[in-house]
Amino acid sequence: MSKMSPVQKLMRFTGRLRYILGPASSSPLDHEMTPENKALLKSQQEATVQWITVTRADGSTYLVPKDPTDKSLR
Numbered sequence: 001m002s003k004m005s006p007v008q009k010l011m012r013f014t015g016r017l018r019y020i021l022g023p024a025s026s027s028p029l030d031h032e033m034t035p036e037n038k039a040l041l042k043s044q045q046e047a048t049v050q051w052i053t054v055t056r057a058d059g060s061t062y063l064v065p066k067d068p069t070d071k072s073l074r
Contacts, residue, residue: 004012033041051063 050066052066053061054064055061
């Protein structure tokens, strides 16, 4: 019997792990969004509308409120 290459050894080892632990689970990415996920997405989008991204001269960025009278974070 010829010597096994490192790749073959790895594949054999991971095959044994899959036998013990089971196959990796995967889910499709094109499924319909649940009502909870839709509500969460909407609330996150509404929260991002109230901020403006400001870029400094050195290229770094930070967020400030859109409301010019709000000086809490400036």
